[in-house]
Amino acid sequence: MPPQRKIEVLGPGCTRCKETFRVVQHVVEQEGLDVELVKDESIERMMALGLLATPGVVIDGKVVVSGRIPKAEEVRRLLGIA
Amino acid sequence: MTTLASTATIALRPTRRRGWALTAVAFGTAVLFYTQLQRLAAFLTYDLAGLARGSRLSSAVEFFVFEVPKVLLLLTAVVFAVGVLRSFFTPERARQLLAGRREASGNVLAAIFGIATPFCSCSAVPLFIGFVTAGIPLGVTFSFLISAPMVNEVALVLLFGLFGWRVAALYLGTGLAIAIVAGWVIGRLKLERHVEPWVWQVQSGSGTTAAQKTWTDRLTDGRAAIREIVGKVWLYVVIGIAVGAGIHGYVPTNFMASFMGRDAWWAVPLAVLLGVPMYSNAAGIIPVVQALLGKGAALGTVLAFMMSVIALSLPEMIILRKVLRPALIATFVAVVAAGILAVGYLFNAVM
Numbered sequence: 105m106p107p108q109r110k111i112e113v114l115g116p117g118c119t120r121c122k123e124t125f126r127v128v129q130h131v132v133e134q135e136g137l138d139v140e141l142v143k144d145e146s147i148e149r150m151m152a153l154g155l156l157a158t159p160g161v162v163i164d165g166k167v168v169v170s171g172r173i174p175k176a177e178e179v180r181r182l183l184g185i186a
Numbered sequence: 187m188t189t190l191a192s193t194a195t196i197a198l199r200p201t202r203r204r205g206w207a208l209t210a211v212a213f214g215t216a217v218l219f220y221t222q223l224q225r226l227a228a229f230l231t232y233d234l235a236g237l238a239r240g241s242r243l244s245s246a247v248e249f250f251v252f253e254v255p256k257v258l259l260l261l262t263a264v265v266f267a268v269g270v271l272r273s274f275f276t277p278e279r280a281r282q283l284l285a286g287r288r289e290a291s292g293n294v295l296a297a298i299f300g301i302a303t304p305f306c307s308c309s310a311v312p313l314f315i316g317f318v319t320a321g322i323p324l325g326v327t328f329s330f331l332i333s334a335p336m337v338n339e340v341a342l343v344l345l346f347g348l349f350g351w352r353v354a355a356l357y358l359g360t361g362l363a364i365a366i367v368a369g370w371v372i373g374r375l376k377l378e379r380h381v382e383p384w385v386w387q388v389q390s391g392s393g394t395t396a397a398q399k400t401w402t403d404r405l406t407d408g409r410a411a412i413r414e415i416v417g418k419v420w421l422y423v424v425i426g427i428a429v430g431a432g433i434h435g436y437v438p439t440n441f442m443a444s445f446m447g448r449d450a451w452w453a454v455p456l457a458v459l460l461g462v463p464m465y466s467n468a469a470g471i472i473p474v475v476q477a478l479l480g481k482g483a484a485l486g487t488v489l490a491f492m493m494s495v496i497a498l499s500l501p502e503m504i505i506l507r508k509v510l511r512p513a514l515i516a517t518f519v520a521v522v523a524a525g526i527l528a529v530g531y532l533f534n535a536v537m
Contacts, residue, residue: 120306147312151388156277156316157309171276171309172410 246435269411325373461494
């Protein structure tokens with residue numbers, strides 16, 4: 105079985121970050137994906153990845169969205185389900 | 187106009203040609219509508235509603251009916267254009283380009299990037315840390331942090347739409363000047379020890395480069411920007427214009443001149459002081475600013491007030507407290523306030 109994928113939503117807790125998390129969570133639930141979905145508000149994680157503009161979406165340690173709220177179809181595309 | 191375009195794009199698959207065609211149609215319709223606005227406003231106020239010419243009510247109503255669609259149209263067009271432009275810039279890119287730059291040239295570049303880069307107050311902290319840990323001088327980082335929120339396309343559009351290109355250009359120029367000089371001054375003051383110590387310990391990655399975007403992506407970014415910015419701001423614009431319309435129709439001309447006129451030397455500092463605890467987006471403030479100006483308030487005083495409201499934002503100061511010690515925050519506020527004061531006096535003297 106392939107290792108479980110990990111999706112992180114990074115942001116210091118402002119409304120845009122919460123909205124991003126909702127969008128990702130919605131897609132994960134709707135598609136019934138087996139992923140680990142985490143919301144991380146720590147500066148350390150953001151800096152470790154070099155993310156400067158929040159909100160950010162990280163899949164398996166790679167920043168795929170930064171500085172804006174992604175649309176559901178974009179999240180699907182990034183997860184390879186479009 | 188925007189809803190029509192959005193509904194259409196949901197129904198159709200976003201092929202490249204359709205994207206361009208829709209944009210062109212929307213643009214053409216907007217231009218046509220824009221040129222007929224004055225006539226339409228007059229028609230609606232005097233012919234349709236039957237209001238008497240020259241009365242206060244009709245004056246206010248015509249102002250409102252004319253300005254609301256005009257400003258919203260302009261705003262939509264520019265937000266779209268800037269949204270597309272910004273798809274070329276990210277803070278990560280700005281950071282790469284600024285790393286290792288010296289002062290002076292770094293200050294200028296940082297201020298310019300600040301305009302082009304999208305900025306949200308919540309990004310202030312990670313942005314600050316990312317910049318200083320990449321070796322970007324403190325002063326240069328501040329130039330970026332000052333220009334990013336202050337010189338934004340919403341403010342520029344509204345200024346252009348309501349006062350003409352000269353005022354908009356002056357705001358852009360002086361905003362940049364303040365960002366560059368204030369950042370440079372803060373750099374000279376060598377305040378590095380007032381940054382919270384833990385910031386220097388942070389290990390930061392270099393950041394990934396974004397995947398290559400196609401033009402269809404960029405147009406989508408533009409449309410997303412419209413939904414996000416105009417969608418958030420339009421009500422403030424309408425309310426602001428309504429207040430402006432009320433002032434336009436009902437406050438006697440030159441009422442403001444007595445205490446906001448250029449002869450009252452204390453007007454500029456007062457305006458700056460008033461602006462510090464207030465925080466508003468540009469959209470809400472500018473229509474009010476217009477009415478104040480129309481009633482005799484001096485341009486410098488009013489612009490100083492506007493800059494102070496936008497640039498010296500209390501929420502952002504609170505957020506930055508995480509990474510900056512109070513002494514540095516105080517210095518930052520003082521230097522920027524001084525710059526705004528200077529601009530206010532300059533405008534009053536020159537205009």
